[in-house]
Amino acid sequence: MAEISFPLPDLGEGLIEATVLEWLVAEGEQVERNHPLVEVETTKSAVELPSPQAGKVVKIYGGPGDTIKVGDPLIVFEVPDDTAGIVGTVPKEEAPRRRVRLTAALDDED
Amino acid sequence: MSEHTTLSDLEAAIDNTFATDAQQASVDVVEPGIVTAVETLSMQQALNRALAEVLEENPKALVLGEDVGLLGGVFRITDGLQKQFGEDRVFDTPLAESGILGMSVGLAMAGYHPIPEVQFDGFAYPAINQIVCQVGRMNYRSRGTMPMPITLRVPSFGGIRAPEHHGESLESLFAHVPGLKVVSPSSPNEAYHLLKHAATRPDPVIFMEPKSRYWQKGPVDTSADGYSPEGSRIVREGKHLTLVAWGAMVARCLQVAELAAEDGIDVEVLDLRWLKPIDAEGLAASVAKTRRAVVVHEAPLTSGLGAEVAALITERCFGTLRAPVERVTGFDVPYPSGDLEDEYVPNIDRILFGIQRVLENRRG
Numbered sequence: 001m002a003e004i005s006f007p008l009p010d011l012g013e014g015l016i017e018a019t020v021l022e023w024l025v026a027e028g029e030q031v032e033r034n035h036p037l038v039e040v041e042t043t044k045s046a047v048e049l050p051s052p053q054a055g056k057v058v059k060i061y062g063g064p065g066d067t068i069k070v071g072d073p074l075i076v077f078e079v080p081d082d083t084a085g086i087v088g089t090v091p092k093e094e095a096p097r098r099r100v101r102l103t104a105a106l107d108d109e110d
Numbered sequence: 111m112s113e114h115t116t117l118s119d120l121e122a123a124i125d126n127t128f129a130t131d132a133q134q135a136s137v138d139v140v141e142p143g144i145v146t147a148v149e150t151l152s153m154q155q156a157l158n159r160a161l162a163e164v165l166e167e168n169p170k171a172l173v174l175g176e177d178v179g180l181l182g183g184v185f186r187i188t189d190g191l192q193k194q195f196g197e198d199r200v201f202d203t204p205l206a207e208s209g210i211l212g213m214s215v216g217l218a219m220a221g222y223h224p225i226p227e228v229q230f231d232g233f234a235y236p237a238i239n240q241i242v243c244q245v246g247r248m249n250y251r252s253r254g255t256m257p258m259p260i261t262l263r264v265p266s267f268g269g270i271r272a273p274e275h276h277g278e279s280l281e282s283l284f285a286h287v288p289g290l291k292v293v294s295p296s297s298p299n300e301a302y303h304l305l306k307h308a309a310t311r312p313d314p315v316i317f318m319e320p321k322s323r324y325w326q327k328g329p330v331d332t333s334a335d336g337y338s339p340e341g342s343r344i345v346r347e348g349k350h351l352t353l354v355a356w357g358a359m360v361a362r363c364l365q366v367a368e369l370a371a372e373d374g375i376d377v378e379v380l381d382l383r384w385l386k387p388i389d390a391e392g393l394a395a396s397v398a399k400t401r402r403a404v405v406v407h408e409a410p411l412t413s414g415l416g417a418e419v420a421a422l423i424t425e426r427c428f429g430t431l432r433a434p435v436e437r438v439t440g441f442d443v444p445y446p447s448g449d450l451e452d453e454y455v456p457n458i459d460r461i462l463f464g465i466q467r468v469l470e471n472r473r474g
Contacts, residue, residue: 002186091325102370102462104375107432
């Protein structure tokens with residue numbers, strides 16, 4: 001298993017921090033991509049952050065009222081090694097399938 | 111060169127294209143003191159292990175690239191290395207491949223052995239100027255006084271359903287550039303040993319990792335007893351026909367060989383490994399025995415490395431060949447989107463058809 005840390009993104013244009021209002025997931029919880037993670041308030045608005053990926057939540061940073069700086073860790077997920085951060089998908093190992101049969105005769109020297 | 115160029119000048123120019131063993135920077139080798147054993151590792155794990163050992167053994171070795179540090183690489187090849195060796199030796203770069211290679215050239219000049227990563231094959235294009243005009247030439251240009259010990263890792267080839275620029279095969283582009291060496295491993299054991307070998311050479315090596323094979327596991331003998339990183343290797347012996355392949359196509363050709371055996375055709379599979387320099391003698395030795403050859407690669411047909419392989423075989427085995435060397439390759443189009451890649455990359459049936467054409471001595 002691999003751990004992937006997700007930092008607080010810039011939720012507006014040029015914001016430097018956000019304040020946690022309420023965590024919507026708990027450590028140990030398995031979440032799907034886009035599942036609501038946390039409600040935070042910035043100087044512009046209060047927003048709900050969706051999960052950037054599926055995985056098990058192993059750590060969350062900050063409780064209600066705490067301020068987190070943009071770029072600092074927000075949450076850490078645990079994911080299987082072979083899906084960690086990959087672009088594309090892992091090819092499946094399949095038994096070879098064929099439609100072509102070889103028919104050519106060999107010569108005397110074979 | 112002046113009008114008084116002599117043959118020895120030309121020979122010196124050729125000599126200076128590649129570094130000599132004497133140019134290998136001396137390093138204090140840390141005695142590993144490892145109890146060696148055969149382990150089952152994925153290619154990703156084998157590469158990670160090799161990099162860790164190279165960083166451990168050579169204090170001048172550096173790993174750099176996009177996301178190789180904090181993230182550990184998009185394929186986790188450099189996972190944990192920054193934590194283990196620090197941000198001075200394993201570091202993230204800006205998203206600028208020309209800068210990654212330019213920085214590597216400067217580091218090599220200063221006595222380091224950079225191991226840059228270009229995150230995907232198709233991202234190597236912005237670095238081509240640095241690769242061709244600096245990496246490949248600096249030793250030649252300096253009359254052999256400035257070797258470029260750079261090991262450029264490039265996750266390569268297709269097969270993972272990724273978007274554009276993530277499935278390309280650039281081996282013939284690199285192999286055409288004087289001064290570069292090009293190698294591609296086909297198994298976890300090959301990946302481990304070839305990367306350790308490449309990362310201790312004084313010459314620039316383009317290390318093409320078959321990304322679709324990163325997760326397949328296999329035995330890795332870290333002892334290196336009896337292992338030779340030079341030349342090609344026969345991965346399956348056969349007597350009727352030689353399949354020549356590299357990277358991810360080696361595993362597919364082994365599958366094809368098993369299927370051909372059901373039809374009474376005994377296929378030899380040759381893993382070319384080094385795409386430059388190509389092991390012409392190894393090719394010739396195999397084809398002299400089997401008298402037939404099919405070369406398989408993912409890259410487009412025209413000016414693909416298969417043409418070079420076919421020429422080398424023909425030059426050496428013309429008298430014994432039973433049929434022209436057949437090429438089974440990708441097509442002369444940009445690498446397609448994931449939905450179409452099974453039609454583009456040589457599949458089992460297309461390779462079997464290639465074998466059939468050679469057996470019948472029938473032109474494609």
